[in-house]
Amino acid sequence: MKKICLIYTGGTVGMVKSEEGYVPDSARFAAELAAIPDLHSPDAPAYDVVVFDPLLDSSDMAVHEWNKIGSAIAERYDNYDGFVVLHGTDTMAYSASALSFMLEGLAKPVIFTGAQIPLYEMRSDGRDNIVTAMMIAAEGRVREVGLYFGGKLLRGCRATKSSSDALEAFESPNAPLLAEAGIRIRYLQDPDGTLPKSPFRFQPFADVPIGVIKVFPGIQFEFFEQVMTDKLKGVVLETFGTGNVPSSQKALLHIIAKAHKSGSVIVARSQCAQGQVSLGTYATSRALVDIGAANGGDMTTEAALTKLYYLFSKGLDVSQIKKLVEKNLRGELSE
Numbered sequence: 001m002k003k004i005c006l007i008y009t010g011g012t013v014g015m016v017k018s019e020e021g022y023v024p025d026s027a028r029f030a031a032e033l034a035a036i037p038d039l040h041s042p043d044a045p046a047y048d049v050v051v052f053d054p055l056l057d058s059s060d061m062a063v064h065e066w067n068k069i070g071s072a073i074a075e076r077y078d079n080y081d082g083f084v085v086l087h088g089t090d091t092m093a094y095s096a097s098a099l100s101f102m103l104e105g106l107a108k109p110v111i112f113t114g115a116q117i118p119l120y121e122m123r124s125d126g127r128d129n130i131v132t133a134m135m136i137a138a139e140g141r142v143r144e145v146g147l148y149f150g151g152k153l154l155r156g157c158r159a160t161k162s163s164s165d166a167l168e169a170f171e172s173p174n175a176p177l178l179a180e181a182g183i184r185i186r187y188l189q190d191p192d193g194t195l196p197k198s199p200f201r202f203q204p205f206a207d208v209p210i211g212v213i214k215v216f217p218g219i220q221f222e223f224f225e226q227v228m229t230d231k232l233k234g235v236v237l238e239t240f241g242t243g244n245v246p247s248s249q250k251a252l253l254h255i256i257a258k259a260h261k262s263g264s265v266i267v268a269r270s271q272c273a274q275g276q277v278s279l280g281t282y283a284t285s286r287a288l289v290d291i292g293a294a295n296g297g298d299m300t301t302e303a304a305l306t307k308l309y310y311l312f313s314k315g316l317d318v319s320q321i322k323k324l325v326e327k328n329l330r331g332e333l334s335e
């Protein structure tokens with residue numbers, strides 16, 4: 001019988017209403033989980049539950065919590081056939097992307113899921129999300145970090161939260177689904193396509209100063225100078241369209257060139273959910289080409305940001321980091 005490790009980190013799925021709004025509740029979560037009838041079916045995998053302390057709303061999660069999830073999996077890696085991580089939806093795509101990079105040589109399913117409606121409320125989507133994520137983890141055909149939500153299994157490092165209220169809350173705008181759950185779970189990718197070439201290894205993240213800056217019409221770049229040049233090692237620059245930024249301002253070139261000189265890595269990605277950055281297509285992206293910004297291609301912001309954490313945490317030098325940002329490491333980027 002397959003054995004799954006279910007890790008509850010927090011999030012709506014196990015929350016209850018309080019005077020301040022929804023908050024996680026470990027006792028209520030345990031009771032609601034135990035009451036899901038499907039998990040007692042002879043077809044369900046065996047499972048153990050790990051409950052984090054403190055349980056968090058995912059808005060409060062960052063590098064420390066990504067490391068905690070990563071080490072919880074790494075410590076138990078040999079004892080289970082797969083892992084299901086229950087997580088708040090708000091930053092689930094960031095955590096799934098982070099774990100995709102942290103878990104090098106992953107050869108088992110690690111499936112993130114959660115809910116838009118708590119388990120203890122009527123019409124909770126948590127029950128199906130948990131049961132189907134457990135089945136996917138037990139079937140073992142997806143040997144990577146996935147995100148299952150609302151009937152769709154997405155590659156973790158391609159997912160993004162696209163709706164704050166729909167039960168199909170996530171999308172993978174630039175990559176096909178890994179599977180669809182209808183009457184059957186229909187896998188859409190070749191399972192051997194994801195076989196790792198290296199042994200499993202956990203790479204924790206360092207708390208590197210990295211930022212995301214969104215360009216907007218009228219942006220006054222000079223206000224970002226100090227942050228971009230002295231404080232941040234990596235910047236994900238959310239540009240217009242295929243990588244364009246306002247070009248009439250001289251401040252930008254100067255700031256980016258200075259940031260580059262002081263060892264920052266600038267990654268250009270598009271504000272458009274779908275499609276890719278193609279630096280140099282328009283004159284308005286010339287400045288970024290000239291100072292050697294890395295082309296973020298069709299990566300999500302979640303993937304670009306966590307990839308920078310990953311590459312800096314590996315202690316690579318800036319030129320290697322820039323090269324690897326533009327290389328596909330986990331299926332996060334179409335080359």
Ligand code: ASP
Binds near residue numbers: 059
């Ligand atoms: N704020 C919650 C969280 O991300 C939302 C959710 O889980 O759906 O933890």
